[in-house]
Amino acid sequence: MPTIEVRFASGARTDCVIEPGALQRLPALCAGAGLGGTPGLLCDARVLSLHRDALLPLGEHLGDPIGRAVSEARKTLPEVEAMCEALTARGVGRDGYVVAIGGGVLTDLAGLAAALYMRGVPWVSVPSTLLAQVDAGLGGKTGANLSAGKNLIGAFHQPRLVICDPLLLATLPSRERWSGLAEVVKCALLEGGDLLQRCERDLERAAAGEAEALAPLVEGAVRLKARIVAADEREGGQRAFLNLGHTVGHALEAATGYTHFSHGEAVALGLRGMLALCDGMPERDRALRLVERIRIAAGSGLDSGQREAALQAMRRDKKVRRGGVRFVLLERIGTPVLREASAEDCARALAAALA
Structure with a gap:
């Protein structure tokens, strides 16, 4: 399968x-990318347990x-600080680099640690879940949560390499595969x-873990994200479109x-x-039919306090400008737009999400 090269206006690659x-x-691959010095291999403990036989041999080099x-x-x-302390104990210097192996939480945190440690060292992202391979692994958005909301603190720090190994997906439970397929x-x-056509045809086969169905979906999603983030590294324009569904989701x-x-x-x-909220959208029924095929294990019932908390969280969304909540919507499939939403729109979207 291919290597996708992403070049950014900042000079990062x-x-x-x-x-x-x-x-x-x-x-x-790290050596071929010019990475040297002492590396720090940060790994999700669950991934280390599941893939110990594959990961321990890497220790000879990393x-x-x-x-x-x-x-x-x-x-x-505090977890980012703990990672930085671990890098110090390992002896990672300014000429070293960080390797992050795990799901999106691990790569987000380790990427932020790499951005802050020694005022920034190179890093390599090795996403181990389907969700991370198609979302968090590429694009350089690192972050941590605050009590007020998700990813409200972070930095743009592009990984030198992103390694998507489909064999890491073999141990994923069904719920994790469906979570990735939502992205x-x-x-x-x-x-x-x-x-779109592949999703409509192969969604359930991919959710069952069939590699021949999964691999083209991963490649297609990565190619889309690569094209968008290369053109808009710091979310000043079209990169915001990747937040489709995320205003309510977050x-x-x-x-x-x-x-x-x-x-x-x-x-x-x-x-x-x-x-x-996509009033008058052609093929909205087609889009909704596909979305409704995504299996959701968690119950969608929220109490009144949680619903109000969700509405408040929307008002703190990163896309808010001058107090106005902005949604990524679709004029039609393949044509996203950014629109300001009223309080009534937010309530309508939340009600539809939980219906």
Whole structure:
């Protein structure tokens, strides 16, 4: 499978390698990218447990994996500080680099640690979940949560390499695969064309873990994101379109303490809410039929306090400008737009998401 080269106006460059078995070539890929010095291998403790036989041999070149027990609830600045302390203990210097192996929480936190440590060292993202491979792994958005909301603190710090190894997905439970496919469906609605058709045809096969169905969906989503982030590195324009479904989705996560919905489940519900605001959109029924095929294990019932908390979280969304909540909507499949939403619109979107 291909290597996708992403060049940014800032001069940064990311090579995204999508290849079964790429994890075993990680030391060679790092060397080929010009990375040297002492590395720090930060690894999600769950991934280390599941893939120990594959990860421990990397220690000869990258040092022993530094296991971190991360979760959405622990996606905080104290965890970033702890990672930086671990890098210091490992002896990583300014000529070194960070390798992050794990899901989106781990790569977000480790990327932020790399951005801050020694005022910035290079890093490599090795996303181990479908959600992270198609979303968090590429684009350089690192971050941590505050009590007020998700990813409200962070930095843009482009990874030198993104390594997507489909073999890492074999151990994912069904709920995790569906969570990742929610982001793929989001990309399909932004892109249309072949990616949309593949989703409509192969969604359930991909959710069952069939590699021949999954791999083209991963590549299609990564190519879309690569094209968008290369043109808009710091979310000054079209990169905001990647937040389709996320205004409601992030609000649902915050309102339920990041413990009830997976990120993909929240995005899937957010896509339903988004489509409720796309009045007059051609093929809205087609889009909704695809979104409604995404399986959501968590119950969508929220009490009145949680619903109000979700509405408040929308008003703190990163896309808010001058107090106005902005939604990414669709004029049609493949044509996103950014529109300001009233309080009534926010309530309507939330109601549709939870219906």
